[in-house]
Amino acid sequence: MEVVLRGVRGSIAVPAPAMSFYGGNTSCVELRSDSGALVFFDAGTGLREAGENLPESGTCHLFISHGHTDHIQGLGFFRPLHSPRWTTHIYIPAWLENVLDDHFAHGMFPIPFSDFGGNVVRHCLEAGDEVSPAADVSVSAIAANHPGGALSYKVRADSAVFLYTGDYEITQAPNVRKAAREMLEGVDLAVVDSMYSKSSYMEGWGHSCWEDWRDLAQDVGPGCIVLSHHSPDMTDKQIDELQREALQSCHLQGLHLCFAREGMRFSLPMVKERSCTDCGLVQYSDWLDRFLDGLLQYQDENTLLDRILAKAREITRADAGTIFLVDGEDLLFAYTHNDSLFSVNTASKFAYSSARLPINPHSIAGYAAFTGEMLNLADVRALPPGMPFSFREDFDKATGYHTESMLVVPFHDHAGRVSGVMQLINSLDPRTGKPRKFTHDMERHIRVLAREIANILERSHLVRASINRLIRLASVHDPLETGPHAERVGAIAAEMYQIRANQLNLDPDVTLHVKSQIRLAAMLHDIGKVGVSDLLIKKPGKLTDEEMAVMRSHTMIGAGILEAEAQSGGFMTFARDIAHHHHQKWNGQGYAGPSNAGRLAGEEIPIAARITAIADVFDALVSPRSYKAAWPHSKALALLREEAGSHFDPHLVACLEEIIDVVAKIYERFPDAEPEQPNREPAA
Ligand code: C2E
Ligand code: SIN
Ligand code: SIN
Ligand code: FE
Ligand code: FE
Numbered sequence: 205m206e207v208v209l210r211g212v213r214g215s216i217a218v219p220a221p222a223m224s225f226y227g228g229n230t231s232c233v234e235l236r237s238d239s240g241a242l243v244f245f246d247a248g249t250g251l252r253e254a255g256e257n258l259p260e261s262g263t264c265h266l267f268i269s270h271g272h273t274d275h276i277q278g279l280g281f282f283r284p285l286h287s288p289r290w291t292t293h294i295y296i297p298a299w300l301e302n303v304l305d306d307h308f309a310h311g312m313f314p315i316p317f318s319d320f321g322g323n324v325v326r327h328c329l330e331a332g333d334e335v336s337p338a339a340d341v342s343v344s345a346i347a348a349n350h351p352g353g354a355l356s357y358k359v360r361a362d363s364a365v366f367l368y369t370g371d372y373e374i375t376q377a378p379n380v381r382k383a384a385r386e387m388l389e390g391v392d393l394a395v396v397d398s399m400y401s402k403s404s405y406m407e408g409w410g411h412s413c414w415e416d417w418r419d420l421a422q423d424v425g426p427g428c429i430v431l432s433h434h435s436p437d438m439t440d441k442q443i444d445e446l447q448r449e450a451l452q453s454c455h456l457q458g459l460h461l462c463f464a465r466e467g468m469r470f471s472l473p474m475v476k477e478r479s480c481t482d483c484g485l486v487q488y489s490d491w492l493d494r495f496l497d498g499l500l501q502y503q504d505e506n507t508l509l510d511r512i513l514a515k516a517r518e519i520t521r522a523d524a525g526t527i528f529l530v531d532g533e534d535l536l537f538a539y540t541h542n543d544s545l546f547s548v549n550t551a552s553k554f555a556y557s558s559a560r561l562p563i564n565p566h567s568i569a570g571y572a573a574f575t576g577e578m579l580n581l582a583d584v585r586a587l588p589p590g591m592p593f594s595f596r597e598d599f600d601k602a603t604g605y606h607t608e609s610m611l612v613v614p615f616h617d618h619a620g621r622v623s624g625v626m627q628l629i630n631s632l633d634p635r636t637g638k639p640r641k642f643t644h645d646m647e648r649h650i651r652v653l654a655r656e657i658a659n660i661l662e663r664s665h666l667v668r669a670s671i672n673r674l675i676r677l678a679s680v681h682d683p684l685e686t687g688p689h690a691e692r693v694g695a696i697a698a699e700m701y702q703i704r705a706n707q708l709n710l711d712p713d714v715t716l717h718v719k720s721q722i723r724l725a726a727m728l729h730d731i732g733k734v735g736v737s738d739l740l741i742k743k744p745g746k747l748t749d750e751e752m753a754v755m756r757s758h759t760m761i762g763a764g765i766l767e768a769e770a771q772s773g774g775f776m777t778f779a780r781d782i783a784h785h786h787h788q789k790w791n792g793q794g795y796a797g798p799s800n801a802g803r804l805a806g807e808e809i810p811i812a813a814r815i816t817a818i819a820d821v822f823d824a825l826v827s828p829r830s831y832k833a834a835w836p837h838s839k840a841l842a843l844l845r846e847e848a849g850s851h852f853d854p855h856l857v858a859c860l861e862e863i864i865d866v867v868a869k870i871y872e873r874f875p876d877a878e879p880e881q882p883n884r885e886p887a888a
Pocket of ligand 1: 740741743755821824825831
């Protein structure tokens with residue numbers, strides 16, 4: 205059987221953001237036996253969502269623990285109760301026979317319960333009764349210690365035992381403890397009322413403390429106890445804290461306790477010797493805070509997108525994923541992963557796709573951006589009828605990849621506008637390795653992550669804005685020092701570094717970090733040209749030796765501009781080194797200023813500068829200059845190869861060669877902006 209928690213709050217639904225990880229809906233548990241019998245326990249507000257994705261017709265069984273509103277408030281919004289093609293068996297404590305009719309009477313709901321359109325079969329239960337909603341499922345009713353009375357339910361199906369307590373107060377009274385202990389006997393999974401902890405316990409209010417369940421579990425040693433019916437004032441962070449405390453005390457005793465989270469899913473019988481993580485136990489602040497802290501070291505957008513996508517895929521077990529960013533009227537393919545097609549830790553041409561999708565409802569990602577809605581599609585080739593979009597097969601056709609399930613999440617900027625879309629593909633079933641539909645729980649995690657994307661990217665935008673400002677300044681002076689030129693040199697340098705780091709077996713996390721810094725730093729390599737007369741820079745034709753000596757000073761000037769910020773570390777240190785040394789030569793015949801002073805050779809030259817030297821010359825060669833036409837990539841590469849060992853570090857030239865297909869994509873992605881550069885000289 206499979207058990208899904210649909211509502212884990214007590215008292216009243218709390219849809220607040222601070223509660224959204226553990227969930228704000230009131231009590232409801234869904235159980236499905238292996239043969240497909242569908243059973244619900246309690247009809248709190250969690251029942252509504254459970255009814256949304258059911259087929260057009262069917263039969264289900266709903267066991268009510270008692271009539272307090274947090275256990276029945278979802279009833280009126282449960283779709284099967286309004287469909288003549290559904291039959292719902294409702295099992296209710298005998299003394300509450302009229303509670304359903306009363307709940308919908310007196311104008312408290314638009315229609316009386318008896319007028320609901322679905323077929324309802326009512327059953328009354330007393331403690332000790334046992335019923336069989338399906339041939340393979342038996343449910344027995346147990347008296348619960350709760351003011352006004354309540355029933356707990358014990359289910360036997362598929363060689364497993366499941367217990368749902370509804371509301372239940374474990375007091376110090378020996379008979380109460382004995383009854384509770386007996387109830388737990390032989391149970392594989394119990395979803396129990398633990399509204400309180402010892403410090404917040406309200407005696408006589410009808411609810412238990414998690415510590416009492418722990419103590420009983422110690423006596424009985426049952427399977428897993430899921431502490432539910434959280435108090436409505438418990439925030440995600442507070443539940444996390446309880447969880448941490450509970451885990452500490454339980455691990456010592458080999459007990460298995462966790463705090464209920466909406467969407468949590470359990471398969472029974474459970475594998476023995478499970479760890480708490482097997483039952484989906486993940487702490488909100490733990491994973492999110494840890495993730496966000498880990499990102500603080502990165503300032504480069506590509507790296508941040510890479511990390512966000514990696515996290516989203518870890519959470520959803522997605523084989524592949526893409527992040528699109530809104531760019532004008534379009535979605536721009538910004539970053540992609542695909543375990544089946546390429547490894548993430550390598551230079552990838554897919555990282556520089558220049559594909560665009562218009563923001564309209566005709567494509568899947570376009571629809572998510574257009575409407576701001578999340579889409580969870582079980583199979584993109586069998587879309588629900590009436591959808592305005594269809595799946596575009598081009599990518600699958602071109603790569604041989606088979607896209608099946610998809611979770612598509614838009615994310616927003618601070619003004620609430622959609623700023624991008626994350627598309628996760630093929631959630632792999634850990635047992636079979638085959639794609640399956642993304643779960644409700646995954647959706648919720650991804651929503652939490654999506655909320656953070658604007659904040660995460662904002663930091664990179666600030667850094668970007670200051671880099672772009674510097675580059676614009678330089679381009680007033682030198683029309684060739686444009687944004688696209690800087691982007692290309694940065695991207696080529698970053699990907700070359702990745703290849704070299706892989707060859708040297710450097711730590712992947714460190715590599716990612718350095719790579720992200722080199723990308724930004726290399727963009728600023730020629731910033732010192734702002735200090736050279738623009739008459740010289742714009743001079744058509746060859747420079748004289750004297751003119752060239754002046755030109756060479758751009759390296760020192762650049763290093764000087766970046767020096768102050770280089771002191772504080774980070775990518776600015778790389779930027780200063782690159783600006784200073786990008787015209788050094790491997791054989792020691794280069795320059796780092798107007799004279800020959802300060803020449804370095806070989807590995808004395810910082811690696812980031814050696815890499816940028818290659819990326820810069822490659823870009824200069826394949827771009828038009830006033831003194832020469834643009835060369836084809838092959839010719840530029842041939843020259844670099846010729847000068848490997850003299851001008852250039854031969855290992856690094858080999859790295860460029862290895863990624864020459866990625867380089868081609870980089871040129872498609874960052875083409876030179878056409879004309880209307882105010883200062884552009886006609887090519888001589
Ligand atoms: P840049 O145009 O961005 O070129 C960067 C580097 O690419 C040059 O560094 C050089 O190593 C290489 N490079 C560029 N064009 C060619 C070429 O046609 N053949 C070969 N073999 N290599 C090439 P370099 O020489 O230290 O020059 C630094 C900067 O000085 C250049 O940046 C450019 O702004 C300027 N510059 C250099 N030579 C001339 C020239 O003859 N005329 C003008 N107007 N500017 C020049
Ligand atoms: C979970 O329920 O915690 C993860 C989703 C799943 O494995 O189905
Ligand atoms: C995590 O990444 O640690 C949380 C997501 C999950 O596995 O449910
Ligand atoms: Fe209650
Ligand atoms: Fe330069």
